[in-house]
Ligand SMILES: *[C@@H]1O[C@H](CO)[C@@H](O)[C@H](O)[C@H]1NC(C)=O
C-alpha cells in the first residue's frame with residue numbers, strides 16, 4: 001500500500017492531520033448503520049460470561065504454523081504464489097468454508113500479462129449480508145531481494161485463517177444464517193513498478209467492479225481490511241465517520257480485555273502519539289492519504305474499517321520485513337481483539 005508522504009514526514013503528518021477525539025455520546029444508535037443501503041444494525045455487547053468464554057479460545061501454535069506457510073516470497077505469477085494460494089484455499093475448504101477463486105488477468109508493468117486470483121471464502125454462500133474481513137496475500141516484487149512481507153501481509157492473512165480455525169464451533173451457525181462471515185484474500189495489492197491507479201490493488205479493483213456489476217456490493221455490511229500488522233506497538237485510528245461506531249466497538253473490546261488482564265505484555269515502547277497503552281486510539285484521522293485495497297469499495301460506498309497502523313511499521317517495504325520484526329504478543333492480542341469483535345458483530349444480535 002502507499003503512503004503519499006515520505007516516511008519521515010509521518011510524525012509531522014500525524015500532528016497536522018485532522019484529528020478529533022472520539023466522543024461516545026456523539027455516536028447515536030442511528031449511527032450503527034451498515035451496508036450501502038444503510039441498514040440499521042446494533043448487536044448487543046457480549047455478556048461478561050460470553051466475553052470470557054470466547055476470550056479463552058485461541059491457538060497460538062496454529063497462528064504460527066499458518067504464518068510459516070504464508071510467509072514465503074509470493075509474487076504474483078510465481079510458483080510460490082500458487083503454493084500459498086492453494087494452501088489458503090485448501091485450509092478453508094478443510095474447515096468447510098465455501099471457497100470461490102476469482103481468477104482474471106491483467107497487464108502489469110515489467111511483468112506483462114499476469115493471472116490474478118482473489119480468494120473468497122464464505123460460511124454461507126447464500127447469506128443476504130456479510131461481515132467481510134480482508135487482507136492481501138501477494139508479496140511485493142523486489143528484484144534481487146528475498147522479500148517475505150511478514151507484516152505486509154502474511155501476519156494479517158494468518159490471523160484470518162487462524163480466526164476461522166479457532167472459532168470453527170462458534171461460527172458454525174453462520175453456515176445457515178442470513179448474516180454471515182466472508183474472508184477475502186486479495187491478490188495483486190502491490191505495485192510492480194510504481195504505485196498508481198493502474199499499478200496496484202489489481203485484485204480489489206477487479207472484484208469491486210465485478211460485484212458492482214453483479215449487484216453484490218449491497219450484501220457487504222462492512223469491509224474490515226487488515227494490513228501491516230505484526231510489528232510492535234501498532235496505533236490505529238478511526239478513518240471513516242460512517243464506521244466510527246464499529247471502530248469504537250473495537251476500542252471497547254480492547255478496553256474490556258485490558259480490564260480482565262487478558263492482553264499479553266500489554267505495554268508500549270511509546271511510538272504512539274496519543275495513548276501509548278492502547279492500540280485503538282481515541283482519535284479520528286480524517287485524511288485519506290492511505291491507499292489500499294479498500295479504495296475501490298470505498299468509492300462505491302461500501303462501509304470500510306481500515307485496520308492499518310499509523311505510522312506504518314518502520315520495516316515497511318524493506319527486506320527487513322521478515323519474521324524478526326514480528327511481536328507475537330501484539331500479534332496475539334490483536335488477533336484476539338479481532339476475533340471478539342467478529343463474534344460480537346455476528347452473534348451479539350438480538
Ligand atoms: C478460561 O480458561 C481458564 C484457564 O484455562 C479457566 O480457568 C477458566 O475457567 C476459563 N473461563 C471460561 C469462561 O471458560
Ligand SMILES: *[C@@H]1O[C@H](CO)[C@@H](O)[C@H](O)[C@H]1NC(C)=O
Nearest residue numbers: 071072073074078079080146
Ligand atoms: C519459494 O519458497 C521457498 C520457501 O518455501 C523459498 O526457499 C524459495 O526461495 C522461494 N522461491 C522463490 C523463487 O522465491
Ligand SMILES: *[C@@H]1O[C@H](CO)[C@@H](O)[C@H](O)[C@H]1NC(C)=O
Nearest residue numbers: 148319320321322323324325
Ligand atoms: C530478517 O531481516 C533481518 C534484518 O534485515 C536480517 O538480519 C535477518 O537475517 C532476516 N532474517 C530472516 C529469517 O530472513
Ligand SMILES: [Zn+2]
Nearest residue numbers: 001140152190
Ligand atoms: Zn506493501
